[in-house]
Amino acid sequence: MRASPLVHERPAPTSIANRLFLAVNLIYVPTFPNKITQRLTDALVKIGIELPDKFSPAVSPTNDPKFGDYQTNVAMVLGKRTKTNPRDLAQHIIDAFDQDDLTNPPEIAGPGFINFRIRTSILQLHLHDLLKDPDRCGVTPAPSPERIVIDFSAPNVAKPMHVGHIRSTIIGDSLARIARFLDHRVITDNHIGDWGKQFGMILYGWKNHLDKSTFENEPIGALVALYKKVNALAKEDETVNAACKDELVKLQAGDPENLAIWKKTVDLSHKGLNTIYTRLDVSFDEWLGESAYNERLPSLTEELIEKLIARESDGAICAFFPDDETLADKAPCIVRKTDGSFGYAATDIATIEHRINEFKADEIWYVVGAPQSLHFDQIFNVARQMGITAELVFIPFGSILGTDRKMLRTREGDPPQLDDLLTEAVTRARAIIEEKNPDLPEEEKDSVAEMIGIGAVKYAELSQHRLTDYVFSWDKMLALQGNTAPYLQYSCVRVNSIFRKLGDTTPDFGNQAILDAPAERTLALKLSRFAEVVPALLKDHSPNHLCNYLYELARDFHAFFENCHVLTSEGHTRATRLLLCELTSRTLTKGLHLLGIQVPNRM
């Protein structure tokens, strides 16, 4: 089966006229750290310090307001290099630093930090810049957009999707959203396992154990049950196992009956998967599963042999990596098995090739479990030997463990199914709504429960570092309090309630913001930092940093909200506070959107 026709035209390169148009109409405001870095560099040049290649002074937020808003360690770094006392050097840098229209006089602290405090007048102007940029919330797009294929989710067809599948799906989707937001051209590709060994079991089961009546009513559930049943049988009975293998061989040889059954089950699974993806608000541009590359595998293998990348070994065709320190003593990469069938290494190499030739990918990202790291090291190595220069990025994630602290596996025991997890999440959310907002219309209760339940599950996954292993726990996945999606969603509701109260009145944000209260200034500064946080997410592919930021933003907002009454204030104060509310609403909404988490409507 070809999941979809390959009609991917590379869009025409942006014309010069277009670029000018963009440049004129979208004036991107540099972030405060960018500005400070630039001026620090100027200052360093001015005082005649020889800078190492590609050196750029690091400017980071301080961890305590008493140190100002931003700090740099450049005097300590260069002090060592030039054998100068860091504090003396810091003083020289400050003397040469152009602080006009940006910061208060910088201060030297501790072993040689230079601390900067953004002038409040500048911060005030910045708020109105942000107001003019509703779509991007101040974020500058990537300077050189790339074509990025992102490979994530990739479940096996006809096996139940359990909670272990959630990480790749949710992290991958979020990374795709973030990359798109930064103007990269992203192609999401669901490389489903639609050709593997499990089809032998499905075929055998279909012919010998299919419960027709159940199948009519609930085809997807019946398919999953079928897989489980045959899997259990095959484990106990070697003749069943052999029969399954025979069915698979027949399928791969093109047996019409088996092909027909295969196609039917793949289509059914596709539908079942889509129900979950719809619920998760995850979508794919492509569904090029393993089966899409069958035809290429024999010639690819020949090519690898010809190019001396792979060779025969114990009847199989394998790639060895004698020159690679870590790969040399590991098992080889098996391209073709002894029985003549192809391993997933072959498919994955063909897939890389296809993504580069047809999709013109500059980068390919794989959001796949950490246990597969050896496999990807190997196929990336093979790809490089084939002359592929695109950036191949393995974005691993840690395992979800059972209560025995072992990895969840479909074959052993029964990890909770993804569908059940989502249903439970929505049920719990619904119960709380029933308790707290009994007067809502039933329909609204349902939609809010869906939004909150699904959001909670997604956030639980996204808010921790992707490499951390964790033991699956209902309470963890379904937490609704504290650092969770419902808290952030609730913050949106809270800020939007102000605009609701305004009714039809157009909010007056004034022409000139005045930040008086500390909570106002803190919130304003935090809002400006969205533009710092988002582009950095693609450096380490860690959406949890965005979660951290949004949580901090929500907290700063709550502090502001407690201390600074909006609607009862007047004049500049009221306008400034309304402005802060507007920007908070937008930034929270945009941030949650980048995580793939839905947000309540404004009205």
Place this chain on the structure above:
RNA sequence: GUCCCCGUAGUUCAAUGGAUAGAACAAGGCUCUCCUAAAGCUUAGAUGCAGGUUCGACUCCUGCCGGGGACGCCA
């Protein structure tokens, strides 16, 4: 045996080599006349062990201990 990832409060998690290691949950104490309680304020509580590099180490290096994982015909 080789290689990879992870060891942080009672628990679950944070922390681009930066200053006093942040949260949440659980525990104790407060706060609903408000644009607000899926909330806010508050008290207590942690870097596995031993070295090393550094002005500075949860972070980098070495060794050990503990957990998980990969290592030829599953994907």
